[in-house]
Amino acid sequence: MTGNDSSFTARPVVSIIGAGPAGLLAAEVLGEAGAQVTVHDRMAAPARKFLMAGRGGLNLTHSEPRERFLARYGAATEWLAPMIDAFPPARLRGWVEGLGEPSFVGSSGRVFPKSFKASPLLRAWLRRLDGLGVTFAPRQLWLGWDEAGRLRFSTPEGEIAQAADATLLALGGASWPRLGTDGGWVPLLAETGAELRPLRPANAGVVVAWSEMFRQRFAGEPLKRIGLAAGGRRLRGEAVITEQGLEGGGIYALTDRLRDALAAGEAVLTLDLRPDLAAEVLAQRIAQGRKGESLSNRLRKAGLPAVALGLMREAAPQFPADPAGIAALAKAVPLRISALAGIERAISSAGGITRRALTDELMLRARPGVFAAGEMLDWEAPTGGYLLQGCFATGWRAATGMASRLGLPTPAAWQGNGERDWDASDRQGSEGMARDGS
Numbered sequence: 058m059t060g061n062d063s064s065f066t067a068r069p070v071v072s073i074i075g076a077g078p079a080g081l082l083a084a085e086v087l088g089e090a091g092a093q094v095t096v097h098d099r100m101a102a103p104a105r106k107f108l109m110a111g112r113g114g115l116n117l118t119h120s121e122p123r124e125r126f127l128a129r130y131g132a133a134t135e136w137l138a139p140m141i142d143a144f145p146p147a148r149l150r151g152w153v154e155g156l157g158e159p160s161f162v163g164s165s166g167r168v169f170p171k172s173f174k175a176s177p178l179l180r181a182w183l184r185r186l187d188g189l190g191v192t193f194a195p196r197q198l199w200l201g202w203d204e205a206g207r208l209r210f211s212t213p214e215g216e217i218a219q220a221a222d223a224t225l226l227a228l229g230g231a232s233w234p235r236l237g238t239d240g241g242w243v244p245l246l247a248e249t250g251a252e253l254r255p256l257r258p259a260n261a262g263v264v265v266a267w268s269e270m271f272r273q274r275f276a277g278e279p280l281k282r283i284g285l286a287a288g289g290r291r292l293r294g295e296a297v298i299t300e301q302g303l304e305g306g307g308i309y310a311l312t313d314r315l316r317d318a319l320a321a322g323e324a325v326l327t328l329d330l331r332p333d334l335a336a337e338v339l340a341q342r343i344a345q346g347r348k349g350e351s352l353s354n355r356l357r358k359a360g361l362p363a364v365a366l367g368l369m370r371e372a373a374p375q376f377p378a379d380p381a382g383i384a385a386l387a388k389a390v391p392l393r394i395s396a397l398a399g400i401e402r403a404i405s406s407a408g409g410i411t412r413r414a415l416t417d418e419l420m421l422r423a424r425p426g427v428f429a430a431g432e433m434l435d436w437e438a439p440t441g442g443y444l445l446q447g448c449f450a451t452g453w454r455a456a457t458g459m460a461s462r463l464g465l466p467t468p469a470a471w472q473g474n475g476e477r478d479w480d481a482s483d484r485q486g487s488e489g490m491a492r493d494g495s
Contacts, residue, residue: 068093069463072208072221074199076103077238078445079431079452080227081182086456088189090465095219096191097210098237099198104179105236106229110445111175117153118146118442120162123479129443131313133436136412137447143473144453146446156181167442199228201245223426223459227452230406230432231256240406242433249423252414259437260404260444261312262304263326264396271367276300278364283307284329288314293332298364301398309404310439315394316407324394330365330387340384361387368392405444407437418458419451426462430455 069092073080076098084094096103110116119126126146130137150160150168158170158178170178200209200216207218231240240256247253280296285307294307303326311326318324331339339359346355356366365387370376372390377383400406410429414422419434421427430451438444457467 069222069465070220071095071223071225071459071463072097072219073225073227074098074208075225075227075229075431076100076193077227077229077431077448078104078107079448079455080225081186082449082452083225083227083430083456083459084186084191085182085189086453086468086471087460087465088186088191089468089470090460090463092223092460092463092465094189094191095194096186097194097197097199097208097219099196100237101195103183103193103195104175106233106238108175108179109233109236111178114169114173115175115178116167116169116440116442116445117160118149118168118446120146120166120168126443129441130436130438130447133412137436137450139417140450140454141446142478144450145473145478146442147478148473149446149449153178156185165441199242199245201248223463224428225455225459226427226429226433227431227455228433230409231400232258232403232406234401238432246410246421249421251421251423252411254408254411254435256400256406256408257316258397258400258403259312259316259407260309260440261400262299262398262402263302263308263312263315263324263394264398265302265371265392266395267298267300267302268371271371272300275364275367280305280307280328280330280364282332284332285311286327286329287311287325288318290314302394303392304398306440312397312403312439313407313437316397319394319396326392326394328368328390328392330368330390331360334360336381336384336388339387340380343383344380356383404440405432405437407435409433409435411435416458418461419455420458420462428455428459 071087071092071094073084073094073096076096080096081104084096088094127134127138127141146168153160153170156178158172160168160170162168197210197212200211203209203218207220208224210217210219226242228242229238232238243253243256275298278298284291284293290311292307292310294310296303296305296307315324315326342359343355353363353366368390369386372392373386377386410433412435415429416422419428419430421429431448434451436447438447457471460467
């Protein structure tokens with residue numbers, strides 16, 4: 058059953074479905090508030106995608122100033138800003154430090170735990186949750202609700218039903234389905250009448266119809282310190298050539314623009330292979346080659362390696378003959394994008410439960426007492442720490458909304474100071490916010 062604003066038992070029963078960052082943070086908040094919390098997950102172990110994200114270094118958040126940070130959420134900025142203001146990067150870093158994992162700011166401005174890994178942080182987190190009495194129910198696939206309003210789960214022992222005073226859905230999007238996020242919740246929520254936007258790939262690679270010769274020679278080749286542009290957005294970043302097209306942080310930051318362009322009919326990604334040089338200067342360097350010197354050697358000396366020449370030839374079958382034309386092409390290599398990589402290979406997904414379908418506390422209007430958080434919501438962000446920050450912040454917002462509905466006090470450790478918490482971001486380090494908020 059689903060609770061309302063009437064009185065509850067001494068320990069309200071809370072079911073959290075999904076053991077990712079949003080769900081686990083909510084479990085911690087509600088466990089501290091005095092709820093009896095069970096975390097259900099279809100996988101055998103919690104936070105599988107969180108662990109995968111930490112394989113190359115767990116990027117927790119970013120150290121950018123508030124305005125620039127919030128702008129990374131694009132169309133969802135206005136919606137997410139109050140939640141991130143209440144649980145901003147400084148509070149996230151303080152929370153991590155409270156688990157015995159000091160954080161540091163890398164040269165790119167990204168924030169990492171000192172251990173650089175997700176597994177030590179998760180182990181400490183699970184120990185804390187165990188101490189709060191949070192129960193884990195693995196290998197339970199959520200099937201919706203029965204006629205009595207109880208939660209239905211498929212388990213290895215058969216189907217069960219679970220009553221709860223409040224429920225949090227934190228099931229993730231539809232990327233990396235082998236880790237448990239396959240979007241299977243979409244039809245279950247659609248039946249409730251909740252407004253949903255289709256799940257689409259975000260932070261995804263792109264498909265380019267390379268020639269066979271280019272593919273065989275350059276697949277796996279990195280493109281470092283390049284400029285990228287699509288849909289009116291320009292940035293600097295890196296990419297990697299794959300057999301199918303391109304991947305990497307620079308590509309992921311443009312996924313939304315390329316996705317919109319594909320939907321409109323045509324998508325072109327423009328690469329600047331020497332963003333540090335003006336076209337005129339680059340042309341002069343290309344022209345400085347010795348008489349009889351090969352084009353590839355002249356380009357290499359101008360800072361355009363073999364892969365750059367290959368990209369230019371792929372984009373322009375009629376290759377320019379003069380240095381000025383070659384420089385102009387190198388500064389704006391047009392690559393026609395035929396598709397995004399499949400959502401199953403995307404780092405995250407866009408779409409999901411719309412803002413209109415939820416209250417300010419992230420409760421489903423169509424299903425009172427049921428809240429949602431994390432990647433299920435209709436927002437997206439680039440890599441760089443913004444995804445995890447959004448998941449933690451929405452998990453915190455849903456949890457405090459649930460506590461209020463259940464008549465539970467929000468523990469002092471979780472009472473933030475709004476925008477003022479951003480002030481600590483630049484100072485945060487080994488002296489980070491203690492767990493009690495001091």
